[in-house]
Amino acid sequence: MRQKEIQLNSDELRSYIDSVGYEKDNLLEQLRKETQDLGDESIMQVGSSQGKLLEIICRIGNFNKCIELGVFTGYSSICIAKGINDEGRLFAIDISEKYTSIAKKYWEKSGLDHKITLILDEAINVLDTFIDDGLKGTFDFIFIDADKSNYIEYYKKSFDLIRSGGIIAIDNTIWKGKVFDNDDQTQSTKTIRDLNMLISNDPMVSQCIITMYDGMTLCLKK
Ligand SMILES: C[S@@+](CC[C@H](N)C(=O)[O-])C[C@H]1O[C@@H](n2cnc3c(N)ncnc32)[C@H](O)[C@@H]1O
Structure with a gap:
């Protein structure tokens, strides 16, 4: 039987997912609107159902x-902090004061700021530093989206820091389809392609790529 091809990033599918695809959160919608004011950079933000998935996983x-x-x-x-225990802690790392000043405002508004340490x-x-401080094998969940x-370095170091049974989630692993376009030999594409290969051959993780938004890989450390 012939199957209908579904374009995963079509406007039609996006608007359907936006209507029924995830539990709504007014504050997160407000944050998405404020982030859109940044212009093209707003594309860096994770998708809404992807954020919900991060919360559910945690x-x-x-x-x-x-x-x-x-x-x-x-x-x-915010999604990760919503999903973790009340005594849980998220170490949130970024180099930008400009972007994270918006994050800090929304962490406070959400009442989750006590669970988040910005670095x-x-x-x-x-x-x-975490590795030098003896924290190998002590983290439950690491989200790579820098x-x-x-x-590749982020994955290897995260692998050291995550405990057995913990999860490393990596965003943008489909990279708008560039990973399977062999004509694309740009550095970022090659790095993600190499990482996907590295993970698929890593016997120490159980993994899958989720085809939502730009692709997100989940790696469960054995
Ligand atoms: C794709 S965005 C993250 C999106 C975010 N997870 C969200 O839900 O909106 C990438 C972020 O990585 C930060 N970044 C870029 N290079 C970095 C580095 N070397 N170390 C830490 N953060 C970095 C950028 O400042 C930017 O805020």
């Missing part, structure tokens, strides 16, 4: 101790 995993690489204006950090530094430095050029 809740069903009973996750407590989390890291986010790439805060931007705080959408995904303004290069993500690599922070991961190295600069693509460092994705």
Whole structure:
């Protein structure tokens, strides 16, 4: 039987998902509107149903101790903070004061700010510091959504920091389809393509790529 092709990023599908695809949250919608005022940069924000998925993963995993690489204006950090326990902690890492000043405002409005520690530094430095401080194998959940050029290093260091049974989630792993376009040899595409290959051959993780928005990989450490 012939199947209808579904274009995953069509306006039609997006508007359908926006009508019935996830539980609505007024504050997150307000944050999305304010982020749109930043112009083209707003495209960096995670999708709404993707944010809800991050929350659900943290809740069903009973996750407590989390890291986010790439805060931007705080959408995904609010979702993660909603999903973790009340005594949980999210270390939210970014280099931009401009973007994270918006995030801090919304963390406060959400009443979740007591669970979030902002670290303004290069993500690599922070991961190295956690490793040097003896925190290997102690984190429940790590969300990688910062600069693509460092994705392989982020994955390797996150793998060291995550505990067995914890999850590393990596955003943009389909990279608008560029990962399967072999004519595209730009650095960011090659890095994500190499990371996808590395993860698919890593016997220490159970993994899948979720085809929502720009693709998100989930890696469960064995
Ligand atoms: C795709 S956005 C993150 C989106 C965010 N997760 C959300 O839900 O809206 C990427 C963020 O990574 C930050 N970033 C870029 N390079 C970085 C680095 N080397 N270390 C830490 N953060 C970095 C940028 O400032 C930007 O805010």
